[in-house]
Amino acid sequence: MASLLQDLMCPGCRRAFSERPARTYCLECSRTLVARYDLEAAKERMSRDRLRARPPDLRRFEELLPLRDSSSRVSLGENETPLLKVSDPELAPGGELLIKCDGFLPTGTFKARGMAVAVSKAKELGFKDLFVPTAGNAGAALAAYAARGGLRSLVFMPQDAPESARTQVALYGGELRTVPGHIGDAGRIGREEAKRRGAFDVSTLREPWRAEGKKTMGFEIFWTLGPEGMPDVIVYPTGGGTGLVGMQRAFSQLQEMGWLAKVPRLYAAQPKGCAPVVEALKRGREKVEPVASPTTAAAGLRVPSPFSSEDILGAVRSTHGGGVSVPETAIEPAARRFMSTHGISVARETGVALAGVQLLRQEGAVDRSDRVLVYNTGLWMG
Ligand SMILES: Cc1ncc(COP(=O)(O)O)c(C=O)c1O
Ligand SMILES: [Zn+2]
Incomplete structure (x- = not known):
């Protein structure tokens, strides 16, 4: 393996941490730790021919x-996913729409990217137990990768x-507990049990490695389209925000390596x-205000108070993107129309x-x- 990982850094207090002993987030700032790499060396080793x-x-x-x-690598075959071009005058009147x-x-969703990396890294760090609170899909992915990794x-x-999602967790041999409320409640209640067991907590953005896996979303888009074919805009269905953080990090690393001139504008789409x-993007806030009674049938997006929200908002703002909120009644018809067309x-x-x-x-x-790419995070699961 040739990881060029150097250390971890808190974007709040700018302190550097080593990867051992294993850490979750900066306890002083409540911020996600960011992995830093030797990008000079990466530039030399990662030529397109070698890749x-x-x-x-x-x-x-x-x-x-x-x-x-x-x-320690735990893999279920995370092959490069299709990036399709469709002609769709409603969504892309000026040309094609891209969809990744x-x-x-x-397990049928992008959650595999984060879990493949986080479970492998947790195994390398010596953990035997892993914990996640989830709206559903991250739990299915964790259970599958944990089973694969023993x-x-x-x-x-x-x-x-x-x-x-519940069925998948059980079938993959995960220990499933269901609780009243939303993902935030699942985290609050589950974290106590996880601590008792010494389980590594892979809650969204509360540990550094899942977001690293999500960088591969950005790397693959760049790999497939090349610097000339990159979209101007990426619209991403946002819940806990790891996808946005991961893609922005990937693009900024590619930019620092001199390979990408212009980073696509990232847009958070939420119900x-x-x-x-x-809301926080529109109001110019540094952090999100928790939503008191979150409701939506798009279960993965029912995240009323994403952790380390400064970093999600910062990721979007640094690309000059923005946000859009969608009426509940528009969600399923949009998915159905797209599938049938x-x-x-x-x-x-x-x-x-x-x-x-x-x-x-x-x-x-x-x-x-604007050339627009929609990030399709998973299959229709009913
Ligand atoms: C299918 C699907 N799309 C999008 C999301 C939101 O992901 P993120 O945490 O990266 O915002 C989830 C999260 O559960 C999901 O399951
Ligand atoms: Zn800090």
Whole structure:
């Protein structure tokens, strides 16, 4: 393995930390720790020809991922996912719409990217137990990767989480607990049990490694399209925000390495019933205000108070992007219309991003000349 990981840094107090002993987040600032790499060395080692010769999966970007010991690698085959172009006058009146389809990853969602990296790294660091509170899909991914890696998983979910996710956790041998309320309640209740067991807490943005795995979303878009073909805008269905943080980090590393001139504008799409990130962006806040009663059928986006929200907002703002909130009634029709028109399975959450594109065009935030990519985070799961 050739990871060029150097250390971890808190974006709040700017203190540096080493990866051992294993850490979750900066306890003083309540911020996610950011992994730093030797980008000069990466530039030399990651030529396009060398990358082309590598397996078409996460190993392609291994210098900029944290795993050092290949014997700890836990993989279910995270192959590069399709990036399709569709002609869709409603969403892209000026040309094609790009859609990156992560439903082809193990367990059917992009959560596999983060969990593949986090579970591997946790194994390398010596953990046997892992814990996650989840709206559903991250729990399914954790249970699958833990099973594959010979580790135990403890998954706390809201009791009204989608049945498909609950079933998957159980089938993959995870220990599933359901609790009343939302993902925040699942975290609060589950974290005590996790502490008692000495489980590594892989809650969204509360540990450094899942977001590192999500960088591969950005790397793959760049890998597939090249610097000339990059989109102007990426619309992303946002819950806990790891995808935004991961993509922005990837693009900024590519930019620092001199490979990417212009970073796409990132837009957070959220349902009106739970849009803390969009609200904070619109009001110019540094942090999100928690949503008191989050409601939406796009279960993965029912995250009323994402952790380390400064970093999510910072990621969006640094790209000169923004946010869009979508009425609940628009979500499923947007997903259904897209599926029946193009034959591409999209997650209900992706319906939020698709409906968001239309609103962003109406508002004028995105114009005809903008090349737009919608990040399709998973398959339709009913
Ligand atoms: C299908 C799907 N899309 C999007 C999200 C939101 O992801 P993020 O935490 O990166 O904002 C989730 C999270 O559960 C999800 O399951
Ligand atoms: Zn700090």
